[in-house]
Amino acid sequence: MQAFISLDGLVMPLDRANVDTDAIIPKQFLKSIKRTGYGPFLFDEWRYLDVGDVGMDCSQRPLNPDFVMNQARYQGASILLSRDNFGCGSSREHAPWALLDAGFRCVIAPSFADIFYNNCFKNGILPIVVAHEHLDTLFADCFANEAYQLSIDLAAQTLKTPSGDVLSFSVDDFRKHCLLHGLDDIGLTLQQQDAISTYEAKRKQEAPWLFS
Amino acid sequence: MAKTLFDKVWDQHIVSTNDDGSILLYIDRHLIHEVTSPQAFDGLRMANRQPWRCDAAMATPDHNVPTTQRDQGISDPVSRTQVQALDQNCQEFGIREFDMHDIRQGIVHVVGPEQGLILPGMTVVCGDSHTSTHGAFSALAMGIGTSEVEHVLATQCLIQKKPKTMRITVNNTLSDACSGKDIALYIIAQIGTAGGTGYTLEFAGKAITDLSMEGRMSLCNMAIEAGARSGLVAVDQTTLDYIVGRPFSPTGENLKQANAAWSQLHSDPDAVFDCEYSFDAQAISPQVTWGTSPEMGVGVDGSIPLLSQAKDDVQRESWKSALTYMGLSQGTPIQDIQIDSVFIGSCTNSRIEDLRAASKVVKGKQVASNIKQALIVSGSGLIKQQAEAEGLDVIFKEAGFEWREPGCSMCLAMNADRLAEGERCASTSNRNFEGRQGKGGRTHLVSPAIAAAAAIAGHFTDIR
Numbered sequence: 265m266q267a268f269i270s271l272d273g274l275v276m277p278l279d280r281a282n283v284d285t286d287a288i289i290p291k292q293f294l295k296s297i298k299r300t301g302y303g304p305f306l307f308d309e310w311r312y313l314d315v316g317d318v319g320m321d322c323s324q325r326p327l328n329p330d331f332v333m334n335q336a337r338y339q340g341a342s343i344l345l346s347r348d349n350f351g352c353g354s355s356r357e358h359a360p361w362a363l364l365d366a367g368f369r370c371v372i373a374p375s376f377a378d379i380f381y382n383n384c385f386k387n388g389i390l391p392i393v394v395a396h397e398h399l400d401t402l403f404a405d406c407f408a409n410e411a412y413q414l415s416i417d418l419a420a421q422t423l424k425t426p427s428g429d430v431l432s433f434s435v436d437d438f439r440k441h442c443l444l445h446g447l448d449d450i451g452l453t454l455q456q457q458d459a460i461s462t463y464e465a466k467r468k469q470e471a472p473w474l475f476s
Numbered sequence: 477m478a479k480t481l482f483d484k485v486w487d488q489h490i491v492s493t494n495d496d497g498s499i500l501l502y503i504d505r506h507l508i509h510e511v512t513s514p515q516a517f518d519g520l521r522m523a524n525r526q527p528w529r530c531d532a533a534m535a536t537p538d539h540n541v542p543t544t545q546r547d548q549g550i551s552d553p554v555s556r557t558q559v560q561a562l563d564q565n566c567q568e569f570g571i572r573e574f575d576m577h578d579i580r581q582g583i584v585h586v587v588g589p590e591q592g593l594i595l596p597g598m599t600v601v602c603g604d605s606h607t608s609t610h611g612a613f614s615a616l617a618m619g620i621g622t623s624e625v626e627h628v629l630a631t632q633c634l635i636q637k638k639p640k641t642m643r644i645t646v647n648n649t650l651s652d653a654c655s656g657k658d659i660a661l662y663i664i665a666q667i668g669t670a671g672g673t674g675y676t677l678e679f680a681g682k683a684i685t686d687l688s689m690e691g692r693m694s695l696c697n698m699a700i701e702a703g704a705r706s707g708l709v710a711v712d713q714t715t716l717d718y719i720v721g722r723p724f725s726p727t728g729e730n731l732k733q734a735n736a737a738w739s740q741l742h743s744d745p746d747a748v749f750d751c752e753y754s755f756d757a758q759a760i761s762p763q764v765t766w767g768t769s770p771e772m773g774v775g776v777d778g779s780i781p782l783l784s785q786a787k788d789d790v791q792r793e794s795w796k797s798a799l800t801y802m803g804l805s806q807g808t809p810i811q812d813i814q815i816d817s818v819f820i821g822s823c824t825n826s827r828i829e830d831l832r833a834a835s836k837v838v839k840g841k842q843v844a845s846n847i848k849q850a851l852i853v854s855g856s857g858l859i860k861q862q863a864e865a866e867g868l869d870v871i872f873k874e875a876g877f878e879w880r881e882p883g884c885s886m887c888l889a890m891n892a893d894r895l896a897e898g899e900r901c902a903s904t905s906n907r908n909f910e911g912r913q914g915k916g917g918r919t920h921l922v923s924p925a926i927a928a929a930a931a932i933a934g935h936f937t938d939i940r
């Protein structure tokens with residue numbers, strides 16, 4: 265996993281609530297057995313006017329000019345700004361894979377669905393929860409200013425706006441540690457092999473029916 | 477100290493506690509399907525790791541499998557590759573699999589309980605958000621992403637932070653015309669799709685304990701649509717009766733011992749929850765969603781709300797765009813909505829009881845002439861077999877329904893079963909998101925009985 269330390273990035277506003285993982289990456293793309301290559305299909309049904317399918321050459325497809333991602337000013341964005349309950353729905357990790365593949369390293373929203381939130385951390389994406397009143401300002405400023413950028417510092421847990429305002433955000437210590445160092449948590453868990461085996465031995469005594 | 481049901485199951489599965497308060501949670505059962513597992517198996521191979529405990533896992537392909545002419549294999553090469561990858565991975569790593577041609581194959585959340593692989597007090601995970609289904613058995617069951625699928629395969633554990641607890645009590649007796657599905661849709665309409673985010677739910681009260689295991693599974697299945705990763709129902713005689721005699725259920729001395737442990741699986745009388753709701757079952761009528769989020773639902777006897785009734789601008793905007801997508805207007809009575817298609821299936825409503833409920837409504841009647849397609853897709857090969865033994869297939873076929881092979885089918889349209897642009901469907905599945913059943917398809921979530929009645933009438937209708 266790619267470490268996340270800090271990020272100075274262009275912000276793309278996606279001004280809607282309940283953006284679900286079906287919208288982030290529609291199901292037909294879930295047929296791939298790889299982790300990469302989902303970027304061109306991110307938000308496929310909103311982004312293109314035709315029906316997308318696996319293996320299509322997206323450079324030939326008709327774009328939906330009304331969708332924010334197709335506007336020139338947001339090209340190269342690495343921070344996504346959205347509304348409540350971002351990432352709800354299916355547990356598909358293809359959603360963060362698609363965001364990452366399209367260049368997004370950070371999603372800012374007032375609330376996230378649990379599974380999506382968790383999946384972000386496994387893929388080097390930082391989800392930041394921001395209170396509604398700050399979020400409204402961020403949206404307004406982002407719409408009002410071309411090339412609107414934010415500076416994110418994970419170690420300090422701060423988000424800095426172009427006008428110099430600093431918002432702090434919270435993040436769980438363990439997840440922060442893994443993200444800062446790009447750590448694979450399977451390796452960390454396997455350091456506790458003995459504890460797992462001890463637990464199993466005890467449970468086999470207490471609840472043998474669980475082992476069949 | 478008094479414990480909630482959740483606390484009891486959680487505490488029994490703590491392997492170790494980390495400095496930051498997160499724990500290593502031991503996983504008893506791991507369900508696997510073809511969509512979210514290939515990258516996890518690849519990860520194992522790349523890191524040269526072996527599964528920690530193969531007997532804890534069970535796999536079956538469900539999302540991509542065709543529901544017709546199965547003997548001819550899968551025609552879509554991409555779907556075929558994914559299903560074959562599952563077969564090969566299970567073979568290579570020694571994981572129990574019910575493959576596409578096995579009578580026990582079906583939707584992973586239907587097959588697990590049916591085989592007796594889901595037991596009270598277990599921790600259960602699957603790379604699928606509807607894993608919450610298994611909470612019906614007092615199993616702490618949650619959906620995980622692919623990285624966590626790999627983590628569980630390699631370590632049999634997950635790193636977890638303790639969620640908060642919420643109890644939702646549904647008092648009184650539910651109308652005969654309603655089911656677990658209607659309770660689920662009603663609760664979501666009340667608390668919203670993010671109402672349960674960060675919580676483990678426990679469903680309690682007379683209306684819940686009155687439900688069969690099938691009804692409890694439909695209800696817990698949709699806990700995720702209320703934002704909660706897991707939803708639980710306490711163990712009672714209904715639970716125990718369901719488990720006995722299934723292929724992988726414990727027997728003899730093991731069962732006796734298990735029964736003693738399972739009888740503890742309820743919240744202590746004075747247990748404290750972080751949040752409590754209570755509803756009256758008498759207020760619940762058969763539910764129909766009208767929008768593109770499971771929370772956009774009303775009773776079948778009601779109407780689409782007016783935009784002026786939205787609680788704020790954000791909600792008004794999302795209602796507006798939902799109505800545009802759905803091709804509907806505010807204030808329209810639900811029973812005036814004509815449909816094109818009916819889908820009875822999915823891990824929410826494809827069990828024998830669901831098929832029986834639908835067949836009762838359909839018996840001796842004909843699907844309306846405006847219905848282009850009406851599908852019945854059993855949750856497993858064994859359910860299909862049982863329904864055929866009861867003659868349900870004949871009732872459906874005579875009425876004009878198609879009787880299909882088991883799988884996810886039109887719940888998410890990853891196989892050939894899907895809606896065309898603009899088509900409107902009464903569906904017993906769990907998500908009405910834009911494009912869920914096919915690009916431009918319009919989904920109304922309902923119970924099997926309401927779906928069946930809509931098929932016959934050609935529009936939504938009250939069955940009471």
Ligand code: SF4
Pocket residue numbers: 538539583584585604606822823824883884887888905906
């Ligand atoms: S039936 Fe639908 S919701 Fe259930 S596992 Fe299959 S695709 Fe997911």
